[in-house]
Amino acid sequence: MTLSCRSVVACLLGFSSIAGAVLAQQGGATAQPSPPGGQQVTFNRDIAPILFHYCAPCHHSGEAGPFPLLTYADAKARARQIAAITSTRFMPPWLPEPQELRFADELRLSAEQIALIQKWVEQEAVEGAAADLPPAPQFVPGWQLGQPDKIIEVEKPYTLAAGGSDMYWNFVFRTPVDRTRWLKAIEIRPGEKRVVHHANILVDRSQSARRQESQPGTGFAGMELKIESETFDPDSHFLFWKPGTVPKPEPEGMSLRLDKDTDLILNIHLQPSGKPEKIQPSLGLYFTDKPATLFPMLLQLENDRQLDIPPGEKRFLVTDEFTLPVDVDLLAIYPHAHYLGKDLQALATLPDGSTKTLIHISQWDLNWQAVYRYAAPVSLPKGTTISMRYTYDNSSENPVNPNDPPRRVVSGNRSSDEMAHLWLQVLPHASADSAFDPRMLLQEAMARHNVGKNPADFEAHYNFAAILQARGVSAEAIQQFEFAVRLRPQDATANNALGAALLAAGRIDDAISHLTAALETQPDNFDAHYNLANALASEDKFLEAIEHYRAAIRLHPDDANTEANLGSALAETGKLSEAKQHFERALRIDPHHKLARENLEQIARDLKNPQE
Ligand code: HEC
Incomplete structure (x- = not known):
């Protein structure tokens, strides 16, 4: 569940002030009266x-x-x-x-x-x-939350082999909505429950994961996956299934947004049963007409780079620490390691020095991993430090060690690799002294933390820069994009983003050189053509700009801005009738395009009074 921002887009998220969320208290255990001394137990x-x-x-x-x-x-x-x-x-x-x-x-x-x-x-x-004898519990067969408003079935079932090791499979569900809808719940029916150990859903708003399918609908193998995201839209909900879970609707105010053209990726952990099993999961969607008013967010502590565990090592320690920049309510927690994980602990140290154990698992067992929700939200004030402390056992005494004899183990996505992740679902409070969505402040603090932790990590710098740029902290954003480009001088996305940031800051020549570099590695990069054309036009190099606008249009024929800007560049070179055609095209794509409309009116006047 790694999130990586991919381009610089302003944050346009709706936001309303957040009061402490009240979560329904879940039914507790029944009290067992112990029989009086010596009495027969029945x-x-x-x-x-x-x-x-x-x-x-x-x-x-x-x-x-x-x-x-x-x-x-x-x-x-x-x-x-x-x-x-x-x-x-x-x-x-x-x-x-x-x-x-x-x-x-x-x-x-x-x-x-x-x-x-x-x-x-x-x-x-x-x-x-x-x-x-008390009445036996009644279990409803089928959908636990009642008939879903919409059921999505997997297109092509997966056949799990009779034997062999555990399998991690990802099913890509194409969502069946033609406009943005809100969900009060998603119920996961994972398929044959004897072989499915756990499953969770990742929301893929940019449909990036489906590129890993060999054919549409087949799904793909992999224990962990990375979802790319183009916008500031942090993951917000744990959508997790394990045996015996009774699904619950999301808490009041926290409905889930589902957009058109979003994929839901179901990541399933399967254990062979001795005979081939056909796995055909389905999802039940429950709609609501109440949009979200509370915006939780998933925070990730991790330290995969520390993972380099020598064979035989019994207590290998991995830590990470993050200090909250805003007040939050902690709603749920999800620790994650693979087979060598042994003792997993998360602790909160509050600004007054007091500590709270958030979770402690002394006998980690990957097979029974779960998301744990708190019975009541845990209030953690700004300045609280959350620390994770995981120990790993890579000795032969660890009965589930995937290597016999033990070998050196580093981080990775295969089940024989290791991981050190701690996910927290928090509901940030709006802060009185900042107009920003508090999730953005959290995201920024997290990105700053990641850059400090992994200074040679391209993605850490890139993501940090993208957030700074979205927040309007332009000088620092440029600096972080520069770090990213220094780490990967050929990267088209980073060069384009740096070029765009420089352009916005008025440093046109520097912008042109990075945008040109982006196109050298990736000649069909729409953004780079568009940005470069704008940079050239701002230096009155209209003929060159026109070339790049045309290249951009060949890549994205439906972009109203490109059409309108091409029209403007053509008008500057005196080609009024050709300019007119492009303004008209822009208006066909977007009838409200202001620049295109104004320019068209101007051209109409100019053509009427040519002497002016
Ligand atoms: C969350 C689901 C879940 C709950 C709750 C649960 N079990 Fe199980 N149980 C399983 C599964 C799944 C297995 C199959 C073994 C495995 O996958 O490790 C199992 C296996 C067993 C076994 C056989 C173990 C073996 O070695 O063959 C026994 C006995 C058992 N459970 C008893 C219980 C008892 C008693 C309780 C309640 C006190 C309980 N279980 C609660 C899921 C559960």
Whole structure:
């Protein structure tokens, strides 16, 4: 889920002031009264409530659990196994240690509950009085949020081989909307749940990921993917599925924007089952007519560059730290490492020096990774430092080490590579002393942090520059684009962006040299032709400018600005009737194009009174 800005575009995001969001409190666990001392533990009175709440969501037919746990007979048949597996806390799968900040839907048995199960098995696992049995949970088959407004099916199913190692597959869903719509929920139906371990959706507004498909609709392999973005439009929601999750609508005010020509990429983690499985996921879209009024944002701490883990190393430490430039409410957290990850911790140090554990996983298990939502938003004031501290075990004692014997491991996208990522969903508060969208301040602080952390990282400089440019901090933006170009002198995108920034700052000759460099590497770069033409026109080099406007039009025949500017350049060289045609074309593309209309009127007057 890496985000990279790709060109310099002003931020035009709607924004309204943000009050602390109120998230619905999720239903907690049922309290288990422990039987008075010495009393017989029975299934109906003591054990069934535990299994119904903590196990049945996955252990019923059609779900991920390999057998149902809904009746006395189900439990009795596996009583010893249940006692063993709950005492090691392998089931129910719940990674975080207990902590002060509570998560919604915590699925962690208390020590008393575990002891009760042990005692039940020791006492021969009796059933008890029928009257004590609570009603079994009811599970609705099919869509959990009701009939979706729109269902999107994957075009071409993927067939998972019978054996071999884990597979990560990406399905590209073309969205079925012809205008911007708002969603109150997306329900993920991942396909055969026995083999799907987790799935998450990435929103691809520029349709960049589909280029990796061998044919449209086939999808493509890959554990992590990178979504490119042309505009300031930070990722905002975790769209995550894991076994046993009951989907929930997004909180009030936080509906999701879905534009025309957006792809939704479903990234799925699959584990072979012993026979070939056809995987055909679908998504249910639930529309709302309420646009978002609250704008959360995903922040990423990471330090993949620190990952260079020698074989045999048992406690390899990776850290990152980020200080919040604005007040935020922390809504959810998603730690991520691969198979060598062992102890994953995130901590907040508040401006008053106090600390809060945001999450602590002492036995990381990639297979049970999840997004954890807080039971109530966690308020973190400006100046709070968030730190991640991950340790990795690359010894042969790590039972899931992908290498036997252990090898040196560095960061990468394959499951045998490693990662050190921590994602946070935060809702920034508007600050009284700044007119800017607070997400932009967060994004800028994050980009500044990344440049400091990785000074040789082209993308860090480029993204930082793009944000500065969008914020109007022009001199510093130019400096950062220059760093980027120094790191990749041939890069057309960076040369074009630097050229555009220099042009906007009135440094025309420098602009021309970078825009020319962009076209040397990429002769069909529309932006560079357009910007270069504008630069040349501003130096009255109209004949050269006309060449580049024409080249730009060949690449994008539907761009009203290019048509209008070509018209102006032609008019400057006295070619009025040809100019007129291009102004008219501009107006056909965009009937409201002001420059084209004014120039056309001017030409009409000039043609009427040629002596003037
Ligand atoms: C989030 C879904 C989920 C929940 C909740 C869950 N299980 Fe499981 N359980 C699974 C899956 C999936 C497997 C298959 C093994 C695997 O993939 O690791 C499994 C396997 C098992 C096994 C067999 C393990 C083995 O080694 O073969 C037992 C026993 C079990 N679960 C008991 C429980 C009990 C008891 C609870 C509640 C206290 C529970 N599970 C809660 C998903 C779940």
